[in-house]
Amino acid sequence: EVRKFANVLKSLGVNKGDRVSIYMPMIPELPIALLACARIGAPHSVVFGGFSVESLRERINHCEAKVLVTADGGWRRGHVVNLKAIADEALQDAPTVEKVVVARRIGDSMQTPMTEGRDIWWHEAAAAAGTECPPEPMDAEDTLFILYTSGSTGKPKGIQHTTGGYLTGVHATARLIFDLKPHDIFWCTADIGWVTGHSYIVYGPLSNCATVLLYEGAPDTPARDRFWRVIERHKVTVFYTAPTAIRTFMKWGADLPGGCDLSSLRLLGTVGEPINPEAWLWYHQTIGKGALPVVDTWWQTETGHIMISPLPGIVPTKPGSATRPFPGIFVDILNDDGTPAPVGRKGYLVVTRPWPGMLRTLWKDDARYQQVYWSRFPGVYLTGDGAVRDQDGYYWLMGRVDDIMLVAGHNVSTMELESALVEHPTVAEAAVIGKAHEVKGQSPVAFVTLREGVAPTPEHAAALKSFVAKKLGPVCRPDEIIFTADLPKTRSGKIMRRLLRDIAEGRVLGDTTTLADASVVADLREKFGGDEQ
Known part of the structure; x- marks a missing residue:
């Protein structure tokens, strides 16, 4: 199937170096499309199927995709997500796309308009394609894929990974x-639209000849024991999921996994965000019966593969710690002045030597690549995460130190949300922060100043939430919107988001010496409950 679809792409004029955007549900055609692109040397750019029209259009245009691969729709909690309609709207202003390949997922139960001369059905094209397609010779430094991740300036960054080093690292x-x-x-529950799916659904496990389980849908549909029933039915041996999911399973209770046969499992993993010790222990004891190893992994879209x-069976674990760097990976924790942080003190997590899967640059933006990752501490890679090292040399990840929120395992830019809110005609100013959330890790909270004459009603708050979700995608929808007459700012006019986090989480306020107007705070x-606790 990979060879046949590679031939389909070649028949559409896709050559080595041409970019192919992919916007699909979690169906077999998705990894087939990735591997077909890799076979002919065409960098793929997968866009998460939950993203909006604008997000899809922006990513297609930035990488100048020649072909878009999508589907008529996908299933989510019993409802159809009309991916083709979203793609059609995005393509109204995407001039580089010449052809669109549409996989048939929903079928006759929905109408799928096809644009003559542009759109073709996957199954029809593949049926006519040859089964032989010699792989394109590739240099180790040739681009394998581009994957967009949130940026603190509000514009997504096109992370560029290469063929040889990335595959070495994930394998x-x-x-x-x-x-x-x-x-x-092997079952990794991530979506292939994120780097975890690229590395540990497609390239890593398949290069090791493992069988991969692919799941389309939610963990609570048709029932909350869905994941455990899937493990029971398909005899999953290795299970890799996010702390957000684990905390949700904890809330649902141990009786759900307890009612399923999970004896096929032999190893558990976590990914996407730091895991709190309580969730780690529940996972180990309830799912692993106190006997299975738990590998808590830290890495990033930029690193390409697991780093810590x-x-x-070799490294003793501690609940909540990712433990130690993978062999050949060199990391450190630095203070603000670039000196190594002592044991027990939070600092900036950095990587001090090159590694196989490191991003080579940001697509079409070398200057931003250097500024974001290499300017803070010259000569070392700045991860943007905070961490603490204990007396045993174990690393404890503390989450983002910049203005990127980690919401249910997804990087969400506060700047991107703020920009979307301010585009609404009733909003004068907005500041977004990530509030600690027991399930999702962080929850987006927006502080909004409305234009003169606009009433701050619950209905208007709901409308703004929907506006952001439509513009950026459901994962970016603010959980709370707080209307305020003004925002706390420094005397130079900079919004003090740190104080907003303190207020939202009920903490004692930090340094307020640069605050221009204390009455705002x-x-x-x-509004958040009165006196300091």
Whole structure:
């Protein structure tokens, strides 16, 4: 199937170096499309199927895709998501796209308009394609894919990964961290629209000859024991999921997994955000019966593969710690002045030597690449995450230190949300922060100043939430909108988001010496429950 679809792409004029955008649900055609692109040397750019028209259009245009691969729709909690309609709207202003390939997922139960001369059905094109397609010779530094991630300036960054180093990194980490064997059935619950799906659904496990389980849908449909029933039915051996999901499973209760046969499992993993010790212990004891190793992994879209993780059976674990760097990975924790942070003190997590899967640049933006990752501490890679190292040399990740929120395992830019809110005709100013959330890790909270004469009603708050979700996608929808007459600012006019976080989470306020108007903070504290705790 990979060879046939590679031939389809070639028949549409896709050559080595041409970019192909992919916007699909979690169906087999998705990894087939990625591998077909890799086979002919065409960098793929996967866009998460939950993203909006504008997000899809922006990513297509930035990478100047020649072809878009999509589907008529996908299923989510029993409802159809009309991906083709979203793609059609995005393509109204995407001049580089010449052809659109549409996979048939929903079928006759929905109408799918096809644009003559541009759109073709996957199944029809593949049926006519040849089965032989020699792989394109590739240099190790040729681009394999571009994957967009949120940026603190509000514009997504096109992370550029290359062929040789990336594949070396994901192959080695998948084999050694998950102890993968050819007989394994590996289930990573991420979407392929994120880097976790690229690395540990497609390239890592498949290069190790493991069988991969692909799941389309939600963990609570048709029932809350869905994941455990899938493991029971398909005899999953290695299970890799996010702390957000684990905390949700905890709330639903141990009786759900307890009612399923999970004896096929032999290793558990976590990914996407720091895991709190309580969730780690529940996962280990309830799902792993206190016997299975848990590998808590830290890495990023930019790093390409896992960087810090225990090796099962070799590195003793501590609940909540990603433990130590993978062999050959060199990291450190630095103070503000660039000196190494002492044991027990939070600092900036950095990588001090090159590694196989490192991003080579940002697509069409070398200057931003250097500024974002290499300017803060010259000569070392700035991860943007905070961390603490304990007396045993174990690393404890503390989340983002910049203005990127980690919401249910997804990087969401506060700047991007603020920009979307301010585009609404009733909004004068907005500031977005990530508030600690027991399930999602962080919850987007927006402080909004309305234009003169606009009433701050609950209905208007709901309308603004919907506006952001439509513009950026559901994952970016603010959980709370707080209307305020003004925002706390420094005397130079900079919004003090740190104080907004303190207020939202009920903490004692930090340094307020640069605050221009203390009454603004007093008013906000009153809205959030009065006196300091």
